[in-house]
Each structure stands twice: as structure tokens, then as C-alpha cells.
Amino acid sequence: MTNIFIIARKEIQEGLRNRWVLATTLLLAALALTLTFLGSAPTGNIGASALDVVIVSLSSLSIFLVPLIALLISHDAIVGEMERGTMLLLLSYPVGRWQVIAGKFAGHLAILAFATLLGYGAAAVALAATGADIDRSSFGAFASMILSSILLGAVFIAIGYLVSVLVRERGTAGGIAIGVWLLYVLIYDMALLGLLVVDQGRIISGGVLDALLLANPTDAYRLLNLSSGNVGALSGMGGVAENAALSPATLVGALLVWVAVPLSAAALVFSRREL
């Protein structure tokens, strides 16, 4: 346990030193604030809570941005240290290889959580400061949006590690990471949509659709944030959500599995790898 903490601490220290933390936080805060003020202008007074609007636009943004940031931090984590030669020394210390993975994961997740919390939190605070009318349920939805964004980040950090332990060169890891991002964020949904249109409901039942939605962590995230209550009506995801029999608990569970499986696979591959 101590070793995990020591390694996580060093990752955070490095993140602070090479400005990763600063850059990520500023980026998320800038985008969140922009969306908050630009996005709330056109709604006027049509009854939608200002914060709900922000949730819809921010979670749409998160689907693109959070996996990208997570993969950027994580794809280099193992293969980069191998290539620079620092991993050899680290593994000669009394540290288990799974502890190296777990420690890096904890550190990177802390960096991402900090940036998300601060960046998106700034949007909520700014909105509250302008005196917008916000009810309590919207605040709850906003908090769960932040937490699930962090969870989405955790998924892609874990996937990034798996990529990082499987390849021999940093360049390869970078290429695969971009591929993973394109697949889950853009291609998968387009392909799924095309499939549904072609199929016209003949073969693909609700159950299959649920499985297909859970098979992509970004879809699980989307359903979790864009389908509940007022937000669902706003985002147009309510329709999908009504047909899909997926409770928030199932979706969170799916995301947790999406963290656990790649992370354990990464630890397993890493422990077998010869230096």
C-alpha cells in the first residue's frame, strides 16, 4: 500500500512540475466557462434550468475531451519509462510490478480528478455567482456529471496503460491511443447508428442494443448523464433512454468494469514482461 502511495505521489509531483495539471485544469475551466456563458444565452427563459443546459453541453464536451486527456497522460506511462530507461531502475527496487501500475493509476487519476473538479466546478460557481436560478436536483445532476466524468477518465487511463504495456515503442502507443479514441468517441456511434437504421428493428432487440451501448464506455457515460429528468428532455437522449432498460447503477457498474478489466490486464501483461 505504501509503495502505491509513494509512486502516486511521484506521478503527481511530476504532473505538477511539467505543467500537466495546470494545462489540463485551465483547458477544462476555460471550455466549461465558455460553454456556460455562451450556451446559456440562446435558451433565454424557456424554462430550462441554466445548470441543466450546462450539464448537457459539458457532458457532450467531456465525451470528446476527457478520454483524450486520459489517453494522453496514460499511453506513455509504461512504454515511455521503459524507453527512457527509468523503469529498469524502478523495478530493481522492492516494488511489485502491479504496485507500479496501481501507483501510476492513482496518481494520474488524482491529476485528472483535480482538473475536472476545479475546471467544471468553476463553471458551476460562476453560474451561481451570476444569480441564475438553480434548483437542488440540478446540483445533484451536476455533481454526478463531474463524478462520472472522472470515472470516464479512469476508464481511458486504464485502457491507455493496457496499450502502454503491450507495445515496444512510444510512437506505436501514441498511434494506438489515437485509434482507440477515434473508435470509441466517433466511429462506434456512427457505426451503431448506421446499423440501427439498416436493421429497422428486425434483428437488434432492446437487449442487444443495451449490450452494444455498454460495450462502449462513452455511450454508458452519455446515457448516464444525458437521459435523466430535465436533462433528458433537453438533450434528446430521453427517447433512447426510455427504450434502453439500463439503470444508472448498471451504467456505473459497466464503467467500473471498464476500469477494472483493462487495468488488471495491464498489470498481468506487465508482470509477465521481460525487461
Add this chain to the structure above:
Amino acid sequence: MVETVQVSNVAKSYGAVQAVREISCVFREGETIALVGHNGAGKTTLIKLMLGLVKPTAGTVRVLGEDPAAGQFEARRRLGYLPENVSFNMALTGRETLAFYARLKRVPVETTGALLERVGLGGAADRRVGTYSKGMRQRLGLSQALLGQPRVLLLDEPTTGLDPALRRSFYDIVAELRAGGATVLLSSHALTELEGRADRVVIVDRGVKIADGTLDDLRRIARLPTRIRLTLAGEVVSAADDWARAGGWRRVNGRQLEIDAEPGEKVAVLRRVAEPGAPVADFDVIPPTLDELYAHFLEARGRGE
């Protein structure tokens, strides 16, 4: 003496490449061992086997009573390792880097300041490692290897990039550790530098140990000639001719002669050189260097195949 490292019948192959074919050796407390061999002879693989970073294909390795690849970490706390071309994260300072490694070894972080002073990094401790020169990085590498009074030190090409002054202070540190009962394994190309510093020399070539013993042992086995060089007194050029004719002597210049004396005839040659009335102003006895010994053993193996 207590055996700290036992390597028995170890082989290691990476796919089709046999990095280590068959090596057995035992290192004891208070010994300084020079591990000598070409690039790719299997030195680094042997060190990685002792660290447990790779598992042997055959044979067993035990370090401080543990199998290093088994995932037990008690032994690793008493182990210092300096990799060849050591590198660190560029963003952190020397002090932060050393503190990180100290925490992993459960060594009090307060002691790292003294260690940095000892390797001559006291002034640069709070600068980022990215600004360090190669020699400074090597010193930082050495300081992390010295954390927690290691019982076994595995140093892979430790003095590359160190200037002569630092090289000397490095060997002073090694001597101190040896006096404290540590086993120090130095792998190196710079053989002449190890002379007088290593108790034992292990020569490996293409994954096989081809020689193992003290320098004197190896000299005896190799039976390499000792070079004796003498300077003649005055301007007795004719005397030089006499000597040269007497057998074996080569002229170096007008006043200097040289002979390669076999171990058996060395004493006889020296007697002649030192006898009363011999026109000799000065003479030097140059035993075969580690470089020559190394070349000899490699050639012997080449012929044996």
C-alpha cells in the same frame, strides 16, 4: 566468508538468442568482483538475473538467500543497483529523485542530503535533473545505489562519464563498502582502471564464463610474459649491442632495451640486469595488464573452438 550471491548453472535465452549459456559463480561478503566481457557478452543479462528482472531459462540464482525473481522483496532492500546509462525523470530535482528512491527502500529521507554531499552533488541537489551533465547523472545514480547500506552492489559500467577525480572518489566509496563487508560487482570495459581495485576477475564471453580468479591467479594461468625494460648507464652503445646479442632484448631507442620474460626466466633475467657491473641505470618490471590478460583468455577460447 558468507556467500551473498550464488549463481548455479544459469542459462537465459531471449527467443533464439542465448544471452547466457551456462554460468556458475559465487560471490562472498567483502569481495569486489570485476565482471569483464565484450558488449553483448552477457554481463548485463547476468546482472538482471541477479536483480530478478528476468527469470533464468535454466538454473538457479540466489541473492542474500532469496530467489530474486520470486517476488520477495526483503533482499532487494539490501541491494544497490546502478544501471548502464542510468536515467531519471527530467522534471524533478536531484533531491526529490533521491527522496523518492529512499522512500521505496524505506530509508529515512533525511539521510539523503548527506548521500548527495558524498557523491559531490550537494550544490546541485535542488536543480532539475534535466539540467545535469552526464557525470552528474551518473553521480545521482551512484547515490541511489548507495541508499540504505547495501550488502550487495551491482554496478553496470559505473565509471563511464566520470572525470578522473570523481573516478577516484568513486573507488574510495567502493573500498569503504568493501571494508564494511559489502559484495561489490563492477562490470566494466575499462580494465586497466580495475587493476588493484578488484579482488577477483570474472571474464565472460558469448554467455560463458571463461575465467574466474584473482588477478594473480589469472596471471599464473595465462603464463603471459612480463615485460622488463632497462635504461643503460652512460653512452655505452656497444654494451647495448652486447645485451641485444645476448638474446631476446629489443632496442626501444639508443639507451633503452626491452625483453618479454616468460614467468620461469623472469628471475634469471632480473639477476643479470641487477648484477654488479651491469651497465644499467634503471629498470622497470611491467606485469601483464588486465587488458592483455583479457585478450589472452579470449584468444585461448577462440583457439579452443
